[in-house]
Amino acid sequence: MSELAETAVLHEERRHSDDKTMFGFWTYIMTDCVLFASLFATYAVLHNNTFGGPSGRTLFSLPYVLVETLALLTSSFTCGLAVLAAQRGFKKQVLFWFALTALLGLVFLGMELHEFHDFVAQGASWRRSGFLSAFFTLVGTHGAHITAGLIWMITMMTQVARRGLTRGTLRRLQLLGLFWHFLDIVWIFIFTIVYLQGVSL
Amino acid sequence: MSEHAEVSTQDKGSFGLYSLGFFLSVVLTLAAYFLVQGYLRSGGTAFTRDFLIGAIVGLAVLQFFVQIFFFLHLGRETKPRWKLLVLFFMILVILILVLGSLWIMSNLNYRMTPQQINQYMQNQDGGI
Known part of the structure; x- marks a missing residue:
C-alpha cells in the first residue's frame, strides 16, 4: 500500500518537474518573441528607406513566398502529429512525421536561401539600403532559428531511433514541437508584414 | 507503456x-x-x-x-495559468516596443524640416 503511494508521489514529482521544464522553455520562447519584435520594429521604421535601390514591390515574388509559407505551415502541422504520436508511444509514426517535418523545413530553408541568393545576384544585398539591411536581418534571424530547429530535429530523430520513447526523449520532443510551432507563428507575421505589405506599397 | x-x-x-x-x-x-x-x-x-x-x-x-x-x-x-500570463506580458512588451518605436520615429520625421534632413544626409555622406 505504502509502496503504491510512493510511486504515485514519484509520478507526481516527475510530472511536476516536466511541467517546470515546459514552462521554462515557454518563457524562453516568449523572450525570443521580444527579439523578433525589435527586428520587426526596425524593419517597420526602415522599410521605406530604399536609398534609390529596389523596393519590396520590385523584389518580392508573391507566389514563390506563398509556396514557402505553405511548406512551413504544413511542417508545423506534421510536427504536431509527430508529438501526438510520441505521446501515444508510436515510435515508427514519430520518426515518419518528424522526417516529413524536417523535409518540409529543408524545402523552406532551401527556398529562402535561393531567394537571398537571387536578391544578392541582382545587386540587392544587405549593403544596398536600410530597407534591405532590415529585411535580411529579420528574415535571416528567422532562417537561423529554422536551421537550429532542423539540427535539433535530426538529433532527436537519432535519439528516438536509438533509445526509443523514454520519458527524457518524450519531454524533449514536446519542447521541439513548441519551438517549431513558434517559428511558424513568427513566419505568419513576416509573410504579412514584410511580403504581403511590401508588394502592395 | x-x-x-x-x-x-x-x-x-x-x-x-x-x-x-x-x-x-x-x-x-x-x-x-x-x-x-x-x-x-x-x-x-x-x-x-x-x-x-x-x-x-x-x-x-x-x-x-x-x-x-x-x-x-x-x-x-x-488552473494557475502561468503560460497565459507570460504570453500576455510578452504581448504587452511587444506592443510598447513596436508602437513606441514607430511613434518616436514618425514624430522625429515630423519635427525635422526637409532642409534639416538634407543637411543631416550631407553630413552623413561626408563620413562615408
Whole structure:
C-alpha cells in the first residue's frame, strides 16, 4: 500500500518537474518573441528607406513566398502529429512525421536561401539600403532559428531511433514541437508584414 | 507503456484539433494572399490601401490565435495559468516596443524640416 503511494508521489514529482521544464522553455520562447519584435520594429521604421535601390514591390515574388509559407505551415502541422504520436508511444509514426517535418523545413530553408541568393545576384544585398539591411536581418534571424530547429530535429530523430520513447526523449520532443510551432507563428507575421505589405506599397 | 500515458495526460491536442487548426491556417493564409493579389490586379482601385493593410494584419492576428489555440494548446491549461500570463506580458512588451518605436520615429520625421534632413544626409555622406 505504502509502496503504491510512493510511486504515485514519484509520478507526481516527475510530472511536476516536466511541467517546470515546459514552462521554462515557454518563457524562453516568449523572450525570443521580444527579439523578433525589435527586428520587426526596425524593419517597420526602415522599410521605406530604399536609398534609390529596389523596393519590396520590385523584389518580392508573391507566389514563390506563398509556396514557402505553405511548406512551413504544413511542417508545423506534421510536427504536431509527430508529438501526438510520441505521446501515444508510436515510435515508427514519430520518426515518419518528424522526417516529413524536417523535409518540409529543408524545402523552406532551401527556398529562402535561393531567394537571398537571387536578391544578392541582382545587386540587392544587405549593403544596398536600410530597407534591405532590415529585411535580411529579420528574415535571416528567422532562417537561423529554422536551421537550429532542423539540427535539433535530426538529433532527436537519432535519439528516438536509438533509445526509443523514454520519458527524457518524450519531454524533449514536446519542447521541439513548441519551438517549431513558434517559428511558424513568427513566419505568419513576416509573410504579412514584410511580403504581403511590401508588394502592395 | 503506462508511464507514457502518465507523463502526458493533460494539456494535449488530438488529431482532429490539429487538422482543424491546419485547415483554418491555410484558409486564412490564402485569404490574405488573394486579397493582396486582387488589390494588385485591380491596380489598387478595388479598395483603399489602408483597408487592405488592416485586413491582412487582422487575418494574421486571427491566424496567430488559431495556432496558439490549436497547435500550442493555450487556453486549455489547468488552473494557475502561468503560460497565459507570460504570453500576455510578452504581448504587452511587444506592443510598447513596436508602437513606441514607430511613434518616436514618425514624430522625429515630423519635427525635422526637409532642409534639416538634407543637411543631416550631407553630413552623413561626408563620413562615408
